[in-house]
Amino acid sequence: MKVRLTVNGQDRSDDVEPRLLLVHYLRQHLGLRAANVGCDTTSCGACTVLLNGKSVKSCTVLTVQATGQDVTTAEGLAAEGDLHPVQRAFRAEHGLQCGFCTPGMVMAATGLLAENPHPTEKEVRAGLEGNFCRCTGYHNIVRAVLTAADAMASPSRADSGSPAIPTSTESAQ
Amino acid sequence: MIPAPFEYAVAESAEHALELLAESGDDAKLLAGGHSLLPMMKLRLAVPSVLIDIGPLTELAYIRTDGDDLVIGATTRHADVAGSERVRSEAPLLAYSAAQVGDPQIRHRGTIGGSLAHADPAADLPMALTALGGSVELMSPSGIRTVSADDFFAGYFETSLEPGELLSAVRVPRQPGADWGYQKFVRRANDWAIVGVAAVSGRVALANMGPTPVRAWAAEQALADGAGPAEAAELAADGTEPGEDIHADRAFRQHLARVLTRRALEHQRG
Secondary structure, three states, rough: EEEEEEEOEEEEEEEOOOEEHHHHHHHOOOOOOOOOOOOOOOOOOOOEEEEEOOEEEEEHHHHHHHHEEEEEOOOHOOHOOOHHHHHHHHHOOOOOOOOOHHHHHHHHHHHHHOOOOOHHHHHHHHOOOOOOOOOOOOHHHHHHHHHHHHHHOOOOHHHHHOOOOOHHHHHOO | OOOOOOEEEEEOOHHHHHHHHHHOOOOOOEEOOOOOOOHHHOOOOOOOOEEEEEEOHHHHEEEEEEEEEEEEEEOHHHHHHHHHHHHHHHOOOHHHHHOOOOOOOHHOOOOOHHHHHHHHOOHHHHHHHHHHHHHEEEEEEEEEEEEEEHHHHHOOOEEEOOOEEEEEEEEEEOOOOEEEEEEEEOOOOOOOOEEEEEEHHHHHHHEEOOOOEOOOHHHHHHHHHOOHHHHHHHOOOOOOOOOOOOOOOOOHHHHHHHHEEEHOOOOOOE
């Protein structure tokens, strides 16, 4: 079955089986491996991507359902290699340990901040309810999302990196 | 996990979906958000030969008022029900219930019609529709019939939808300012209720206390006779026959129904 969709700003056209899940299309057909297959049961959120700007679990979306729509994966956030403020905040706040949940967390957080640019800590926790971190590093993840919200509210701070901890690249500069 | 192969067709209108349903035979399934159906297909609990996609149909995605009713199109997503100012003011319990379904990603995809047609007795929306005294509109080539929540849920994951019918809309009475309560007892984030209670305007519905959402009839009668929340709640589990599973045995579920009903009747939300 023919599908046409936009992935990270690029038009894609492919012939796929109707049963092909979006996460498998992204990983196997397009080689975009940021979205992970974790639980495969719509629970863990490791496969979260944005569909028309809204966070969805790509293990529970058929590729054919994404026809004519706009998909963004973590690869699409870092335009020309510049990390997105959410990515930068995850690095600055140590919002990851093993890293498996991170692409999903980053996409869920990006979707959350698009809907609610100034969330409270409680709203961040509720907003990430669909994403599990089995290292249980939730505190730093929540802190990262709050840091990203601050950075996105004042772009000059976002340009200069995270306020809290300089990253290694930035301290070298 | 990958679903078994199937044919896929996109409906261009609700009428077209009915035609496709009629052509496709008993093995066809309607697909909207897919957040109940696709997990079942991945587990091979559902193996439809044809999926008819009604997800993109904008004609079924709306929220409007019609006289004394609030009417919500079947493919309206949970996030849109939860976030709608109109639903929040006219049927606040329904907006709250939609916001309890799954998690944000699930609410971006799942639809109100899909959740009701799936008829999980532990789910939020079937309980909410029952508490609100709502109904569903079932469309077929011969027209639309309206079925009350009490009659729609027929058994465990069973409804009174006939083959060839499409659940097209959901109706609930407009009750701005009604006092309501909502209780959902869960052990884990993002889980189904071990027991749930929704109470509004003297009606009390229970989730996961039987094969369908059930009314707490004895408690409702006590309220009508002037009993207070605590007294009425003592009767909440009367006549129920909840199942037993790893989370709770029958006695514990009945205990939860009484405690949660009291809280719901005191208009607590949680």
